Amino acid sequence: MKAAVLREPNKPLSIEEVSISKPGPREVLVRLKAVGVCHSDVHFWDGAFPHELPTILGHESAGVVEQVGSMVSAVKSGDHVVSILSPFCGTCEHCLTGHMSVCHTVNRPLFQRADDDAPRLYAGKEKLNQFLNLSSFAEQILVHENTLCAIDPEMPMDRAALIGCGVITGVGSVFHAAQVEPGSTVAVVGCGGVGLSAINGAAIAGASRIIAIDLSDDKLKMAKKFGATDFVNPKNGDPIEQVKELTGGGVHYSFECIGLKQTAEQSYLMLRPRGVSTIIGMIPPGVNIEVPGIELLVTEKRLQGAVMGSNRFRVDFPRLIELYKQGRLHLDDLVSDRIGLDGITGALQNLKDNKGTVARQVVMFD
Template identity: 85%
Template structure:
């Protein structure tokens, strides 16, 4: 198969012929049809996070099941599926208490082949790293069955793929992690794909005021199409004071969708007493967040993390598709460009340069 292979940080990805293995027990081979280019891919491509090299990046994908291995029960050949980077085992403490999205962080070895087995991906005798259990910048993926959710076949693939990361991360953080209440106030910092999804989710949840915060006026304008009632550009005003003024004391819920110390602290300081700040962005290893300790006691403000929107994806994905079909989830407006495999390097550079016109760039395959 053809795949976009990363061999060095910040170097252009090379389109190479990669050998993909046959499905083993509980493994599924999927022919991909659409792949979203996410900022999380950029974090590994630009060297901010370590990656096993060579590696195929990509983790936001949708396609059609081609083959299944033994013991597979979740999907069958011909099924249309969305992938997710947070598989679940179904038997650990986190799965059994309804926190499936955490399972993959403590049970990593369950979803990969062992070092003694033939690798899923290789070029000649060289093993190719599988990124986040998926490696979606390719024509096919070979994955554990619990990374997949079967969906309706009438769902367009280029929209479906977005649900597998950016949308579930943003909307899920609103619905599950923070549990935004109708009539409450919300601030979303960072209006890329995940931030726009969080804004959309807050609107669906019934928030009365949704404040979009971003340095790009283009992204702020786009945010209003997803449900933002107000916009704040921190390059022009003090964002914390502006949000507090708009809400007469601070928001009930804030969402950090950038992945930086400054914006995480900003999300906390925008809260009113008993408010909840949810950090969604990928903050680099070694970076710590500083907040006034005494405020945690006297104001009962809270700050929390959320991985992949605290999802229950086999329940969530069909529901999100229904919301899209009802016109409530604005997946069409998320797509800023459609490209081929050879366009991925440029797409990631666009995200790295923080181009205001870019929401989600989608690789479309025949």
């Protein structure tokens, strides 16, 4: 199969012929149809986050099951599926208490092959390291069955793929992590694919005011399609003060969707008392967030993180698809461009350059 291989950080991906193993126990081989290019891929491509090389990036994918290994019960050949980078074991403390999204952070070996087993991916005799349990910048993926959710076969694949990361991260953080209440006020810092999804989720949840915050006026215009009611560009003044002026003291909920120290701290400071700030963006390793300690006590403001929207993806994905069918989840407006496998490096560069017209670029396979 063809795949885009990362061999050196911040260099063009190499389009290569790569071999993929047959499915073993609880493994599923999927022929991919669409893969979103996510900003998280950029962080690993440019070296901001370390990963063993060589590897195949990509993690936001949808396709059709080609073959299943022994003991697989979740999907069958011919199923249309969406993948996720946060699989679950179903038996650990986190899964049993309803927090499946963090299972993979402590049980990672369960979803990968042992070191002495044949690798899932290889080029000649060279092992390729699997990225986030998936490695989706390729024509096929071989994954643990608990990375997949079967979906309605009528769902368009390019929009279905987006649900697997950007959409569930944004919408899920609103629904599950923050539990936004109808009539409340919301601020979303950063209007890329995840931020736009958070805005969309806040609109579905019934927030009365949704403030979109971004340095790009183009992205602020996009945010209106997803449900934003107010717009703040930090170029026009302190975003904290702008938000407080718009809301009479601050928002009930804020979401940081960029991954910077400054914007994470701003998202906390724009809260009203007892407000909740949820950090969604990928804060680089070694970076600490500082907030006034006395405010945590006196105002009862809360600062929390959410990985992959605190998802329960086999429940969430079908529900999100239903919201899309109803016209309430605006996946059509998220797709900025459709590209081939050889266009991935350019797509990553577009995201790194923060081009204002880019929400999600999607790799399409025939």
